[in-house]
Amino acid sequence: MSDLIEGTFGPATRTGPPPVRGRWAQLSVLGGAMLVDGTEAGLVTGLFPVIRNALGLTLGSLGVLTAAGKLIGVLAAPLWVWAARRWSRKSVLVLSTGLWGVWGVAAGFSRNFTELLVFLTVLAAGYAAAQPLVSEIIGDLFDPASRGRAVGALYGALALAGSVLGPLIGQLAGVHDGWRWGLWGVGVLNILFGVVLLLCFRDPGRGAAERQLADLDRAARESRTKVDLATVVSLFKIPSFAILLVSRLLSGHLLLSSFAVVYLVDVFGFTTQRAAVVLMPLGIGYLLGTLLGGFLADWATRRSPRHGLPGALQGAQVAFAVLAFLGTQVHYRGIGAYALLFCLMGVAQGVNPSLNRPMVMAVTPPELRATAFTIYVSVFEALAWAAFGLGAGFLGQAVGLRPVFLAVLVVLMLVNGAFLTLLHLPYAKDVQRVQRELDLRRRAALA
Template sequence: MPELSQRTGMPVSEVKVKGRWRQLSLLGGTMLVDSTEASLVSSLFPLIRQSLGVSLGALGVLTAAGKVAGAFTGPLWVWAAQRWSRKSVLVVATGLWGVWGVAAGFSQNFGQLLVLYTVLAAGYAAAHPIITELIGDLFGGSSRGRAVGVVYGAVSLVSAGIGPLKGQLAGVDDGWRWGLWGIGAFNILLGIGLWVWFRDPGRGAAEEQLADLDRATRDAHSKLTRDKVLSLLGIRSLVVLLISRLMSGHLLVGTFGVVFLVDVYGFSTQKASIVLLPFGVGYFLGTLLGGVAADWAHRRSPRHGLVAVLQAAQFVFALVAYFGTQFDYGSIALFGVFFALMGATQGVNPSVNRPMVMAITPPELRGAAFAVYVSVFEAIAWAGFSLGAGFLGDAVGLRTVFLWVLVLLMLANGVFLTLLYRPYADDVARVQRELHARREAALLVRG
């Protein structure tokens, strides 16, 4: 029987799944290509705007359409992963699906680009919920923060290096098309690599109470039902996190950051794209530091540590965003410093909120929880912010939009997260009791 802490009711040791860091690198590569292709349209939108003759609002429409499509298909991909296998869904939806990115590069008008980009986003919606669920099965509670931080940080760091290169496509005729073709082709190759080398550890493989049980026993609870999915809405701390996701205004930086510098402060697309590098480096460092802080806070104060780190990240981001967007420094280098700080404070979030969702849901419901959290609620937030910023940016200017969304809304989000302090610890303890009961039942049957 696993040893449990008398103070927290949680395991005091951690299961180390064989080959977990190697498997994590494959998952990180998948997220990297997906996020790079998804961000390509945003970073090169000034070129698309000129090439296809559209307004700033078109960027909001593109982003919103992709996110809305993902809100519908994300849960469907999670269901397909339950019905068949997580590996096969990832190979198809986040690998071979890159063919739609190649097709989007041939778009002759905005209508064609909108349709093909939306189909592309519909497939990529599988990545975050399924990959994050897999991380929860590869790593135990005391190292999930670092694991999530490494994945999100590495993705951001490599994306940061690619960011300025994407910006240089501005000097190539139809450069945005070449970007879509290249990344789409690479994504297809990565899907083939996943099929050859990735090994699914099975649900619950990193849970101390379940690790020594056979896979069939662990999978006995894995079948998703309507009642199980609806039970997610009965988890009080998850509901708070979902509402908080709708208030996550920092999502707007990735979509409109380059366009903001072009339209508000007059930088060229090539020069404005330079900030993607410090932003990505900052995000990388933020995820790593956030992961370390999350694991330390979890050990130091299992009841309140993660909540405090998450709340602090919102307040600090709002402060940095105010000074980083509301003043004209006349230098892309100074804007790069502030974008690095915004990236760092934003990067703390996934290293904290993903492990929190893992801790308050049983293994079989984590995929569904992340589908709701990322594919639905984050998609709704991102779509709303992008669509609103696109049209409001034309009307009142992106500077005003950034003040309301990146500063004031984020301050409100930090205050709102105070509601997590009471229910979070209770929800974590409930999951631990349930896993312990499953172990006892399995051992009793085993005789």
């Protein structure tokens, strides 16, 4: 991608750096750490109907659980990113996405909603480190031309694992205290992945995959690691990043994974075990979407460096809205039709990370990417997820989930698609600006 952008906006003077050694193996280790986060969230949402019965909860309780886990990330993620700069990214990931699993084990012993809420919220505080740090490390493992495929492979693998584990978790609904066993299992798995990270992960260092910085020594590459308030504020002055942030707040599809099972149970009358069946096609669809998104990102950039990625991201929002209408507003006789439509919704949703993550990397310098992803994922996405979760929980209890899904998954997603039209003008300019900055750094380092 960098060579293509240079060819479009200026002459290419150097070929790309050699790939970071063992980058795919390191990506798989990081994926294992992120897997547990999604598994725990899927367990709570997938088994909420039986948790609701066991602890005497209401639909609003699911919204509170979802929102609390996301809102704690708004506070915790910046602290983890600061700790990673103060000590090391590896040590923070080992603690936050590994040893922190003891709180998942504790959640399995919850006797009431208050205890469950506290333990799961503390657990989510640890998981909040994964998204910004792993996203930053991907930018250091992979050059711009392969980041789309790397992100697609990571989220695709997570989706595949989720599609297998989701229905299995759903079957725990038929086991006495099955949800407790699920939480205990996730907690132990969390700790095991922490040990794997400790033994196997090697941090490549910031800027290791940048064309201008890759052949410099690590100290030179990381000379600009200090991040203060002024540099954080400067992120909001990047037009493309600001547009992507607002788009996160309009991303109604975030609601789908949290409320999919309870929606099919409450609105269409399926049993929990039956409704959980859609988690597999949803996960498989998400897998296909992430893989498709990686290739789509490369193709769209080659087709049009200025408009390819913004256009592809727009199309994904509109496609999801259409499929969400068919999959949540029309009553079909059996679970098979929902399984198919949820699979297609998964495809449309899965395309997004392979498009938006590389775009954030492309418009921000290496030392600011962790901060950018903290803002993008751990703050803005978390706030959106919390708002959708709380709103769906309490509004769904008052007026029903069906109109809530129509407003959030269909109407809001169409608005999001229209809003992303604004991205076409500044995106290429912002990418070019970062490339010029890296060129200047290289010349200064070699002077």
